[in-house]
Amino acid sequence: MPYIALARTRLAVPRSMFAALPYFALLLVALALPLAGQEYWTVIATRAAIYWVLVSGLNLVVGFAGQLAIGYVALLTLGAYTASVLVERAGVHPFLALAAAAVVGAMAGVVVGLPALRLRTFYFAMTTLGFATIVTQVALAWTGVTGGGIGVPGPSLAAPFDTAQGFYLLCIALAAACTWMTLNAANSRFGRSLVAIRDAEVAAEACGVAKARLLMLVFLFSGALAGIAGGLFATLQSYITPDAFTFDLSVLFFIAILIGGRGSVLGPLLATLLLTALPEFAAPLVAWSTFLYAALLLVIVLLVPGGIADVLDFRSRRALPSGRAVVPRIQLLPALLSYGVSRDDLTLRGIALSFGAVRAIDGLDLDLRPGEVHGLIGPNGSGKTTTLNAICGFAVPQSGTVRIGGTTLPLGAAPRRAAAGIGRTFQTPRIVGEASVIDNVMIGGTILGRATLIETLLTLPRHRREEAALRDRAMTALRLVGLEALAAIRADRLQHSELRFVEIARALMPTPRFLLLDEPAAGLSAIEIERLGQLVVAISRQGTGVLLVEHHADLIFAVCDRVTVLNLGQTLASGTPAEIQAHRDVVEAYLGR
Amino acid sequence: MAADALLHVEALDAGYGKIGVLHRVDLIVRPAEIVALLGPNGAGKTTLLRALSGLLPWTAGDATFAGSSLRGADPRACARAGLVHVVEGHRVFTQLSVTDNLALAAYDLPRGERSARIEDALQVFPEIAAKHTEKGGALSGGQQQMLAVAQGLVRRPRLLLLDEPSAGLSPVLVDRVLLVLARLRDAGTAVLLVEQLVEKSLAVADRVYALAQGRIVLNAPAQAPGLAARLERAYLGVAA
Amino acid sequence: MLASIIASGLALGAVYALIGITYNVMFAASRVMSFTAGQLGMLGGVFGALFVGRLGVPGPVGLVLTLAACAAVGVLTEIIAVRPVLASLEKHLYVLSTLAAALLIQQLTAIEWSTEPQPFPRLLGLGSGILDEKFWLPVLACAAVIGGLEWMYRRTLVGRAFIAIAEDNFAARALGLPERRLRMASFALAGAVAGLAGFSSGQLLLAFFANGAMLNFYGFVPVALGGLGNNRGAVLGGLALGLFQQAANFTVGGVFASVLVFTVFIVVLLAAPQGLFGAPAVRRV
Structure with missing residues (x-):
């Protein structure tokens, strides 16, 4: 297969070298720019660099975590006024004032971000918009400090940063540092977790991603960058009034990320440069610039939700070989899963859970043993998936206990299950x-x-x-x-079938003591189901306790050591596959008699 | 065989996004017959009904109703042509009165005809006729199911697709609903019935299909000898 | 002072309530919260000033033209920003598509109309002081809209179809209701409601492009207070907001009034995401 060869070479060459090329090219151009002798261009480039300091942080919030923070101009305003007022009215050293702007920005970032933990898309977008409105109004009305409509001078930095060129190089250095840091974050468990929160929140929780903590960290970081950008912006403007911080700026920042492409760093960087420079190429465009940004946003959202990054992603347009088959290599299991001597059972006792008046599970007992495959079957609405959710903490039972050995797991608290040794897959793959x-x-x-x-x-x-x-x-x-x-x-x-196996690979990463599979065979072909069965058995023989929720009765009876049949939220029967198959009530329940 | 068919489904594929649920489903319903569609959970019964009534686009194959193709038809066009789908879970509108629920089913009929149709539908179910001014949310589960079926009847369908009308009903009410189906058939309406209650369905149906893992695995007259055993095997995933 | 607070508070509160109803009417038919709600309100003022003030059209005709224009813009929003998103797999993109539509409306107004507030003509010439028409016209408009909506929902089949679609879109579709036409109709209705809000408050808020963003936020607060989809909640929330804001304005000044409103808004959202008066029952399944 030429395909594998291709993947190997790609891994053999350090990928980061290729990936870093566009950034170095941009840096070279930026450093060469002052040599052109066009001072005006240096000013535009300075502004672009400052915007990027803000956008690079915002990119983690919007592009990676998918939080629609559309009012980030508020943080730029806060940073600008903090730096200016401290220097102008309190005589603080400009660099200290910049640091203070970063702190204020970080704190405001958390204030803006806090609602994201409870509010959904539109509501959160609206709170950031409201925050931006309020900040501008305060800047306008608090004349004693901000100078109101008259404004306040921006901080002027000490030599060598007091010239246009010196200041430019400082901004470029900061922009480069921001690029490097956000790239590092993007290619780490932090970046991957943020994207998982965006696109597969439930799976992220099942993998132990602590959403609240992670989002707060990111809001802190991006707020600090926005505060610094504000201070630099005030220096560049040399005099700031509330008029300098129109909502159009927020739009520019936000749209740069969406045009650039979510989950990318290069895309938003290019888009920031583009949007900053675009109005300069054609003076008549200035009045229409925000209109054009908005039109561009509409086109991007409706036609290329992936942004520039998607358009440039040529690799993903290369055809994949067709007729691929998934063939697990069971012999590799010992390299991935190895357990100590712990032989604790996962025990459910008296679990009862109702949604309103409907009793989904009604006093359920269940024991999962390490090294065994335990099948869970039953008609629709009998409580199979609810049982699985109760174990994983996605559904909170009204009563009952979930224990591993002697340790009682808190009911609910899904993000803590991964650390407790419970992994799972989902009915429709969450990828x-x-x-x-x-x-x-x-x-x-x-x-x-x-x-x-x-x-x-x-x-x-x-x-x-x-x-x-x-x-x-x-x-x-x-x-x-x-x-x-x-x-x-x-x-x-x-x-679809490959995604099922990706989910299993993901669930095995932290060496789970118990693996819960929710209808893993749905949508698989007969041969794939057979291979899945072999893999499941092999995983259990490694010492993992497997809970298998399935409709495919033949798979259940082929691989399970024990089977529990649920009906109307209660155990109808439990025993070996042979016992269950001979059990008259089970057949009756299945046939609805 | 297909010449006298009211609904003729040929090699139909359908699913949600990447997940194919139905694979080359062939199925026929003739005028004035009750066809039961049985099968284990997740077999694709609801998906098939949704695909037929225009609620879910299909990916391959074809289906014709009364001689014209259903490809691309939306639920409204299907209902107008006489193919009416009563969805699962007795989803009536809880904030509207029984009469209003029925009036909405007759939304694009002439105003004059509407009240007559509503009267007719209510006559079939005296239980809810007595409560015609009450809100849908005030009805019991069984009454809501009757209201849902009555909504379908307002259309005077040539083919009624019924998805689990027995769910949540007491045995007496189930018999009541199935009796209505038999009367409908005698009046010339065809019914495609998805059910969990195998024996009760077989008692009222003329023919039966079994669906397993998205494929038709059984097609037989409802009174065929040894049907129960064949169904049992079909439910456990073995072609019967 | 108390009389001024009540007069201007009720007037602004009525405007906020109407924009809240605009959000609700759009949401009921499409499950979409649209950033164009406030912009449509702004357009009501601008179109009114254009037709009645600049072109000299008689008041009632100007009102009809304004409502028709706003309804048309509402329908346009549905076509370009809502329908394509509902058809795609990523429905949450509506936040961005309606934001883009709102910005397009706002910028176009700024460029083609004016970036400065423009006067709005006196309509009836009735009342003065705190009984001036500019204070009671919005209240009257709000009462008319509430009465009209109640009549529609209770007495007409179209109104019941709106309720049905809002409660269970899937069942409504399965029943053969013309879901797309009803959705367009509800966006037209929402446009007219917002247009009426802008027209009736023209003398108070003037014809100013930046009113759109302001109304977007202050019109959303009643929705957050009253619960999504709850029109009575929106009216109570809107009037409460107007009175509270004006009282704070007169007593502690504009800055702290804004900060107070924002703080209350955030606290309510975080403490009671369903609104203080509760949202209607969540759809089953």
Whole structure:
């Protein structure tokens, strides 16, 4: 297969070298710009660099985490006024004032971001919009501090940054640093988790992603960058009034990210440069610029939701070989799963859960043993998936206990299940379609990471070590399920059956003690179901306890050590496959008599 | 065989996004017959009904109703042609009165004809006729199911697609609804019935199809000898 | 001072309530919250000033023309920004597509009309001081809209079809209701409601392109307070907001009034995402 060869060469050459080329090219152009002797162009480029300092942080919020923060001009305003007022009215050193602007920006970033934990898309967008309106009104009316409509002078920096060129180089250096840091964050468990929150939130939680903590960190970071950008912006403007911070700026920042493409760093960078420079090429366009941005936004949203990054992604247009078959390599299992001596059962006792007046589960007992495959079957609405959700913390029972050995797991609290040793797959695969297959599998290893966000941003040794180990392990998991040739491919290009196996690989990443599979055979061909069955049995023989929810009765009876039949939220029967098949009530329940 | 068919489905494929649910489904319903569509969970029964009534686009194959193709027809066009789908889960409008629920089913009929149609539909179910001013939300589950079926009857369908009318009903009410189906058939209406209750369906149906994993695995007269055993095998995933 | 607070508070509150109803009417038929709601309100003022003020059309005719123009813009929003998104798999993109549509409307107005507030002509010449028509016209408009909507929902089949689509879109479609036509009709209706809000408050808010963004936010607060889809909640929330804002304006000044309103808004959203008066029952399944 030429396809595998292709994937191998791609891995053999350090990918980062190729990927870094456009950034170095841009940096070279930026450094050469002052040599052109056009001072006006240097000013425009300075502005673009400052905008990028803000947009690079916002990109993590909007492009990666998918939070629609459309009022970020508010943070630019806060940073600008903080720096200007501190220098002008309190005589603080300009660099200290910039640092203060970063702190104020970070705090405001958290204030703006906090509602994102509870509010959905439009509501959150509206709160950021409201925040932007309020900040402008305060800047206008608080004349004693901000100077109101008259304004306040921006901070002037000390030599060598007091000239246009010196200031430009400072901004370029900062912009380059921001690019580097956000790239580091993007290619880490932080970046992958953010994208997972955006596109597959439930799966992210099942993998142990702590959404609240992660989002707050990102809002903190992007707020700090926005505050710094504000301080620099005030210096560039040399005099600021509330008029300088129109909502049009917010629109520019936001649209730059969407045009650039979500989940990309290069795309939004190019789009920021483009949108900043565009009105300069044609003076008549200035009045129409926001109109054009809006038109562009509409076109992008409706026609190319992936933005520039998608258009430039030639690799994803190359055809994949057809007629692919998934062939797991069971012999690789010991390399991935190895357990200590712990032989604790997962026990459910008296679980009862109702949705309103409907009793979904009614006093259920269940024991999962390490090394066994336990089948869970029953007619529609008998409570199979609800049982699985109760174990995983996605549904909160009104009463009952879930224990592993002697440890009682808190009911609910889904993001803590991964650390407790419970992994799962979903009825319809929850996959990040825009991320590569291997990135999707690496999301499963989120809880293995220890490096902090700072270590990641600065790519310190611990982060690099962890990242390499995680990638290795993910590759092993992909080899195990027979999908290593597709590791670098965007996941949304895979067939449905392949996604099922990607989900299993992802769930195996943190060495779960119990693996819960929700209808893994749905949509698979007969031969794929057979291979799935072999894989499931092999996983259990490694010491994992497997819970298999399935409609395919033949698969259940072929691979399970024990089977529990649910009906109307209660155990109808439990025993070996042979006992269940002979059980008259089961057949009756299935045939609805 | 197909010449006298009211509904003729040929090699139909349909699904949600990437997930194919139905694979080359062939099925025929003739005028004035009750056809039961049985099968285990997740076999694709609801998906098939949705594909036929225009609620779900299909990916391959064809289906004709009364001689014209259903390709690209939306639910409104289907209903106008006389193919009416009563969806699962007795989803009536809880904030509207029983009469208004029925009036909406007659939305694009002439105003004069509307009240007559509503009267007719209510006559079939005296239980809800007595409550015709009450809100849909005030009805019991069984009454809501009757209202849902009555909504379908307002259209005077040539073919009625019924998705699990027995769900959540007491045995007495199930018999009541199935009796209505038998009367409809005698009056010339064809019915395609999706059910979990196998024995009760067989008692009222003329023919039966079984669907498993998106494929038709059984097609037989409802009174065929040994049908129960064949169905049992079909449910466990083995072609009967 | 109390009389001024009540007069201007009720007037602005009525405008906010009407924009809240605009959000609700669009949402009911499409499950989409549209950023064009406030812009349509702004257009009501601009079209009114254009027809009645600049072109000298008689008041009632100007009102009809304004409502028709706003209804048309509402339908246009549905066609370019809502329908394509509902047809795609990523329905949440409506936030961005309607934001783009709103910006297009706002910028076009700024360029083709004016970036400065323009006067709005006196319509009836009735009342003065706190009984001036500019204070009671919006209240009258709000009462008329509420009465009209109640009549439509209770007495007409179209109104019942709107209720049906709002409660269970899938069942309504299965029943053969013309879902797309009803959705367009509801966007036309929403446009007219917002247009009426802008027209009736023209003398108070003037014909100003930036009113759109302001109304977008202040019109959304009643929706958040009253619960999504709850028109009575929107009216109560709108009037409460207007009175609260004006009272704060007169007593502690504009800055703190804005900050207070925003704080209350955030606190309510976080503490009671369903609104203070509760949203209608969530759809089953």
